[in-house]
Amino acid sequence: MDVNSSMRSTGGQGPHVWPDDKTLIPDWIYTDPDIYDRELEKIFLGRHWNYVGLDCEVSEPGDYFRSYVGPLPVVVTRDMDGEVHVFENRCAHRGVEFCREYRGSADSFICPYHNWTYNLQGDLTAVPFRRGVKGQGGMPKDFDMAKRGLRKFHVATRGGVIFATACDDMESIEDYLGPVICPEFDATFDGSEMKLLGVHRNILPANWKLYQENLKDPYHATLLHTYLTTFGLFVSSNESNIPTDKYGRHGGLLSRRSEGRPDVSTEDAANMQAFKKAMELNDPRVLDFVREFDSKWSGSVLTIFPTLTALRQTNILNTRLLVPRGPNEFMMIWTVFGRADDDEEMVRHRLRQNNIFGPAGFLGIEDNEVLKFLQDGLRKSLPRDGLALLGEDDEPTDTIITERAIRGMYRYYRDVMEL
């Protein structure tokens, strides 16, 4: 896609100017259609790895599922040689979005409109009536099937996680994640075989960036999510770390839940309170922690720019793909997994624990609701800048009451969007 460098974003209120004060975030980045278009070009088709799904969603040759690169519909396949491919879900002929199933298994894709046929690599393999009928009509003589395949993305996987990019000279996933975030990514995606437990889908009437912000925002965690503090999954005094990569685009929210009965002499009142409540649960199994990862953190939320979040909380494992659908709405695809060697009881433990997350989860409900409220505020009221004032940019990374990671993401965003 061509980059028109003279393109300047203008909304109803004239040209937008990003405020000089780095604690201010302008609200037109969440609502302006021109900014949205620019994101496609500069971010989703730019120099980024876009998460599209997990290896365990295409475990067998011929398996496929629908996914997205930014807002663009794609199909993810595993071919007969075991190779993973990502290509546009848009017929090269007239443009039909041909793959309509959530997931399935196939040896080819046939567009229903005129039966153009594509293989699992996205190559065009058959065109009906190529030579016309009775010597008349049909394709031009110089029609070259090899040039008429589906638009393909470069693919890379790490630890069973599949990424796609349109960028032809993209760095490795390891370099893309960087030395600070990559080890945390590897701690969750440690190479052990994953097992798909299921997928949640929801529409959230908010700008997709707000979700990345939300998971870079430890300030809200103990204030909005009373469930976390009530039952001791996270209280502000827990050992925590909030690393970001050197650009500020990727981040982590890492925390360690206190184990066992808190020691009254050393632990604070909040921990003690939470412990008591957790013991009052009618079914405390929900909060059981089966140790399974080689990591000091019992909670790890990774925000991988642009549209992946990866969660490991106690024994809940999920990825969330954010699919923009215009500036004011995005779709979330939550892919929930366990490990291939989970026994039946471990699967059930994960299913029980997953009540905490997802679009009916104790935390999921609150984040989805509050982001809807937030977009309402941005969309309906007089324009003004949002505040991200808390903490310092050079503070120690174990600072909890901070908005450092949000500022970091927008520093990067502003740069890459050339705003």
Added chain:
Amino acid sequence: MATVMDKGAALREARFEVEEFNYAYADTLDRFDVDGWVEYFTEDALYHVIARDNAESGLPLGLIYCEGKAMMKDRAYALLNTEMFAPRYLHLSITNTRALKIESDLIHAVANYTLIETLVEEQSRVQQVGKYRDIFERTPNGLLLQERKCVFDSVMIDNCLVFPV
């Protein structure tokens, strides 16, 4: 012939019991009485709200998954005491009820359900449409659910599902 008639009559009677049960159940949820909702289940009941695409792919993930009444009580507590969500009206309709078979004091039944939500300054909209696959137990105090599997067609959830269905 007589036994066929008896069987038909028994299923019709069971359907009537299930319908009465479902109307009361819907009314309890429409009133946000999630503590009361818990009381429609046996101690070891399974309550599973699952997206149809997951169910049909053999994937077990539930939108809500409660093994036993204790987990339902904890959900009720969390909803009423820790959760933040927008105010709303709930309208749960349960239709097309059928009793499929009776095994001693168990009734296997199905029904369709529709949850319509209305939020402040928003139009009413369908939050969930799905099918219950139920196992009821006849107890001295009337029917109780031993299993309610809510398989929903509305896979793309509009923001979030706050209350059970």
